[in-house]
Amino acid sequence: MQQIRDKIPRPPTAKRSTLLSRLLARSSATTAERPLLEGRPPRLPDGVRVYAIGDIHGRHDLLERIELAVVEDLSRSSRLVRPVLVYLGDYVDRGIAGRQVLEHLARNEILEGIPRVLLRGNHDLWFREFLRGEPIGESWLQYGGEATLLSYGVPLDPKLSLGQRLGRAAEILAERVPATHLALLDGLEVAFALGDYFFCHAGIRPGIPLARQSENDLLWIREPFLSWSGDHEKIVVHGHTIAEQPQLRRNRIGIDTGAYSTGVLTCLVLEGTDIRFLRTVPD
Template identity: 40%
Template sequence: MLRRLFNRTPKAAPAAPAPVPAGLPAGSVVWAIGDVHGRLDLLDRLLSAITDSDAGRDGRSPVLVFLGDYIDRGSNSRGVIDRLATLADDPAFETHFLKGNHEDKMLEFLEDSSVGAAWCDYGGAQALESFGLKVPVLKHRPEGWVSLSSDLGHRLSARQRAFLESLEYSVAIGGYFFAHAGARPGVPLDEQSNHDLMWVRGSFLNNETRFERVVVHGHTPTDDPYIDHRRIGIDTRAYESGVLTAVRLEGLDHRFLQAVQQADGDIVVRPWSATAPA
């Protein structure tokens, strides 16, 4: 009996899931849009170009995936929320709106005023201004933040609040996985924590191991879009650079489109490629 036990061939460890080819089913088109950060002007121009390109063409409904961080830092967080809430009802598109760490903090502030100072230090002050509110003069006084949290809750319309509370953490389409910040290496994509999907950075960016799908994300700004065998990053710091980036995915192909504010203030929409002149 003991001999049979010790001579038994050990079971093989479960095989890791094979990577899904980075592509989409035939006929599918997905646009992913990077971190808007209150730049309604750039968002409107980019959406207009996307609509001209794909809406209603060949009887199909393109999928729009917004990668989060709609608010803070830029001047019109309120307008961006309104625009996206309206887009959610547009039958020309299937839409997915992901939650970024900035929306996470805004919603937390509505429930816990003690996080107000930290939120405002990285962009919340500009979001508050778009709702006609200002940071307390005496930042160390908790009663000022309590009042401000209550005021913001009253300034948010029911539709705006519902939009913010309905945001998704991730979505998988074909060979792609969309999340605001990325994903933690070593954890299957369908087991990622909500916190990592909104906040992860170094461990995701600095690891070469590929996930089951190619991860499309924002959160970490770069001067240009980034793409390699495991991820596509499209946060191009719109609030500061004046460049909002989207990536169009179809079949095995991808291409980038940007709304760019020029030196004279005009906004143009142009394709981007690694070989194109700046």
């Protein structure tokens, strides 16, 4: 587990705060919908505040906004908190700025100095496999890979057969993806646990201990996880499955609000037993 340091970013300017208030919405969980662990509210260690950010999918614009919202949120704190950032994965595909999102995460300028965990999503894995020359091109394209190719300026040549097109695109892409992006993709974690919470991209396989979950399930699972009503060892915080609103269930919190098409990127804020949300407001 990463070491947590005391470091608070500088407060945002007044002008930025005014702008942000128009671009953001805040809400808190009501008592009725709170998750429970063994009948009690789940909690984080004292003084720690987690900001967990859902599926970004090439929306660099929204990533910047939500990170500025985190800066502003931290500047409102009256007491010292130790912030931890958790990105839930799916940085590329579907949205048009996959390259810019990876570059942004690699540079890490807005939230520099705050401990962070970058989790791997199934799309990040797909992109890495395509870069390695693995034969996954067709399904990757079908689920939004072309947007990522275009973000690196790699065209799909319509004069070639699909196989040739993909082969050629993979070659050009390999020349254009910087080493910093590859290092970022290769360094992604599959899960992270803190206090009563467990963070992963998609979810877990019910009935199997958290320590023994497979990467395949952590990155891809939907059912039986989504409709499972029993307790897990911890409250699972995840993205991957889109819903209009954050999904607050007894045993999980889902925060993929489909940013690439809705313009709503959600950030879950956990502190003590508090649960609240920051989210971007569509233009």
